[in-house]
Each structure stands twice: as structure tokens, then as C-alpha cells.
Amino acid sequence: MSSTGVVVDDLGLPGSGNAPADHRPGRGHRRRRPPSVPPPALAAAGRVVSRAGGPALAVTYLSLLVLLPLAAVVAKAFSGGWSTFWAEVTNPVAVSALELTLVLSAIVAVVNSIAGLAISWVLVRDDFPGKSLVSAVIDLPFALPTVVAGLTLLTLYGVNSPLHVDLAGTRLGVAAALLFVTLPFCVRSVQPVLAELDAETEDAAASLGATRRQVLFRVILPSVLPSVLAGAGLAFARAVGEFGSIALISGNLPFKTEVASSYIFGLAQSDDFTGASAVSVVLVSIALVVLLVIGWFRRRFDIPDTI
């Protein structure tokens, strides 16, 4: 038995019928369990995994795939000392890529939050034939591979645009790709809250003489605002790290359309791992801070975790 088992044992109440540890119901007192005895009733399935060193195995898998490699990124970023890290991060191309990423992600989060609110409104309050189809369309960017998303946008808004709107190699094109991939976050975090909103409150406000505008700005918007912000945060975090959908349409022009993840990709392709790692550390830190804030926000305002 691993140390894990010992911890659980210590939490057990000897003699109680549903003791979480080494006690079979009805058998009562703590006794040394021979290895062949089946695990206790509570958490039977979980115990099977733990017998095989479950937590250790899980941590090993996670470490091999994610934790150790990310530790290597941090180590690589600072392998030349703080000054090298700083030089890599403040390199004009890197600064420009990071700036573009943050500014575009913020703009996209704001635009899609407004669009998301409007879409949620139509999905919840409006009714027309084919509404369920609209709902399915919103999930499409979730399911669609990012490269395909990029290709679809390039087809319509690229060099050979049938609409004569050529966004290839422009910041607007990058923004369009980000709008596409972040759309579901902004709708799916607002929609359930709007659906839950009590129509009685609105009726009460209206019967007390509130105008429609007042109901909208004093009753509805304050109730959905936390979830709109949570959706915006998720969209921002996603946009900051986005790569696949942007790759085709942006053209990766330094100082113009090169976002941070494309910059990191370019450095990694040319074996400049120190530079790539340094910018990665900055990018990951930003995304983590945003996600921590959203997590706090969700708990603070009791926003359902629907994504």
C-alpha cells in the first residue's frame, strides 16, 4: 500500500459501518488486511486504481507530457540568466508580436462579448424557424480544426475573395480568425445566465414604470455582466495562445501581423529555443493570470462552468 493509503486510513473512523478505509462493513475494528482481501466498500473502484499506485501513475503521465516539458521551457528561458531573458523578451520583434497579440485579443474579446450577448439574447428570447440550427452553428468553431477555420476565412476573405474583401496579411484578417475561434466562449457563458434570468423581475420593474431602456440597463445587464466578463476572459485567454486559425491568413509579417505564438513557432523552427522559451514564459504567465482571475470571478459571482 502506498503512503496514500495510509493517509486515507488515518481519516477512517474505526468501527463505523461506512468507514472510508480498511474496514469492511459489519466487521468493525481496525485489523491488518492481508493483500488478498478485497478493498473496502467505500470507493471500491477508486481503490483499485490506487492499489496500482494510481496517483503516482497519474502524476507520472501528466509530468511526462506536460509538467516536465513546461519546466524545461522555464529553465531554457532563464538558461542564459535574467539579462538574456530580458533581451529576448524586449527584442523589438518580440515586443511587437506580444503587443499585437494582447491588443488584438482584448479587442476581439470586447467585440465578441457584445456579439455574444446579442446572440444569446436572440437564442433565449427570440423565436423563429431554424433557431436550433443557429445554436448548432455557434458550436461549429469548437469542433472545427483551427487550420480548417483559417482556410475557410482565407477562402472568403483572402486574395481571391469573392466578396472582394482581401484581409490576407492584415491585422483585420488576424482579428477575423480570432473572432471565429472565440465565438462559442462568448455565447455559451452568457446564454445560460440569460435563460435563467427571472422574467418576473423585469415585469415588476416594468409595472413600476420602468421604461424598456431602464429595464435593460438597470435589471438585465447587471445580472448578466459577470458572465459576459467571464466569457470575455475565456475568449481572451484562448486568443492569446491561438495559432492554427491565424497561420494561413496572417502571412506572419513581423511588426504587422505576426502574433506571439507565430513568433514562437518561427524561433522554434530555426532552433532558437532560448528566445522561443523566453517569449513563451511571458505568454503563459499572461494566460495563467487571466484564467486565475476568471476562476476567482466564477466563485465570487457563482457563474456556472458550462464550457
Next chain:
Amino acid sequence: MKGSRWRLPLRYGVLAYLALLVVVPVGAVFYHAFSPGLGKAWDAFTTPDGLHALVLTLLVVAVAVPLNTVFGVGVSLILARQRFPGAWLLDALIDIPLAVSPVIIGLSLILVYGHTGWWGNWLAARGITVIFSVPGIIMASAAVSLPYVVREVLPVLQEIGTEQEQAARTLGAGPITVFRRITLPSIRRGLAYGVTLTTARVLGEFGAVSVVSGAIAGKTQTYTIFISQSIDNLEPQAAYVGAVVLCLAALIVLSLLTLTDRNRDAWHGKVAT
């Protein structure tokens, strides 16, 4: 705003936004894929490099998805049923791939398993190539899709509690029987949802895979990389047909998600719990 004069403009505004951003672009890809004729489309689909890339992607799915499913169910059971020091940390760390750009996941794998990486010499001495090879592609795909099963299964396990499992145990069922007859049926929908999300993510992964794959046509080119390189090589027809294949896969995924959707119940039912 029931029946207000804003209702119709809002409805058509929303429909126009979705049309311009999602529907028309996706439709345009289908149009371009098939407009030269079905025969041409079939030829573009059956190029050796394209088929090889498709098979490689399916192979990656066949390895990475089961790995992450076993990991996901195992970790969910551990986190839901056991108390051990650092459980909260494990819970938090699982979400990391959602917060990190896939490009960085790819880069991070190179730094450990690449030939100049931490374990590069050790692996090279044993003749194992990970980066710029299929194992690296599988690892990158597994890393980015790691959280999905846990995120779907863990809440279900926490919600159902252990009463039924306890009852089964007192009636003499062994741990494997309990898992097969009690636990698995209760997490079935969540598990199906999580596995579908994982599959969709692995099928469509591009960023992490393109960093570690080396993108050698006919060797380490996955289907998404094949699509992207077809554009670079000015073979748009192959790219469009490939995109249609992945679009259809996405549509299948969407319908599976709708079938097993537990979130949608939450959206329309009780929410603020």
C-alpha cells in the same frame, strides 16, 4: 424587450454576423472543393501524401485518445474518491494544457525529448527518435487533449456519490464488477462527451503537432499539416478537399455532442447551482 422594435433588427444582425463569420466561409470551402467536379475532388483526396497524412492522423487518434481516456477516468476516480495530499494541485495542473498555447506545448516537448533536449542523449543512445517522428506527434496530441475526459467525468463522479457503489460492495460485488456495473453506467454520458471532445481535438490539432512533426510529406505529415502545406504549395484543391473531410468529421462530432449533451440540459434547466 418583448415585441420591441429592436427584436427584428437584432435577430437579423445576429444572423448576418454568424453568416459572415461562420456559415458562408465554411460553405465557400465546400464550394471550392467540389466546384471543379467530383472526379477532380476525388483525385485531390486520393493523392498518396494526402492519404498517408489521413492514415497517420487516424493512427494518432487511435493511440492518443485511448491513453487519455484511461488517464481521464483514472484521475477522475482518484480525485473524486480519494483524499491525498496535493489532490487540489493535481486537479489544477490537469487544466494547464487549456491555458497554454499549443505551439508552446510543442516547443516544451522538443526541449525534453529533442536531440538537444534534457533526455535527448539518453534517447539517442537507445536509438529512439521522438521529435520529428510519430511518437512526438502522438505525445503532442495527447498533451493538448489531456484535460477533456477529466473535465467531463470528474463532475459526474462527484455528483453521483458513492452510495450505490457501497451498496453493491456490501452485496458482495468485487471492485471490477462495481466499476463495470455501477460506476461506468453512471459516467457513460460524461465519458462519451469527453472522449468525443478529445477525438475532435486530436483530429484537428495543428499548432503543437506542427512544431514537433517536422512535416515531412508522406512521413510525419498529419492531415492538418497536409492541408496547410497544400496551401503553401499552391495546391488549393487538395487543401479544400482535406478541409471538407475534417469539416465532415467536425459535423459528426457536433451531432455526437448534441446526442450526449449534458451541458445543454444545464443551459436550459437549472443553472445557478
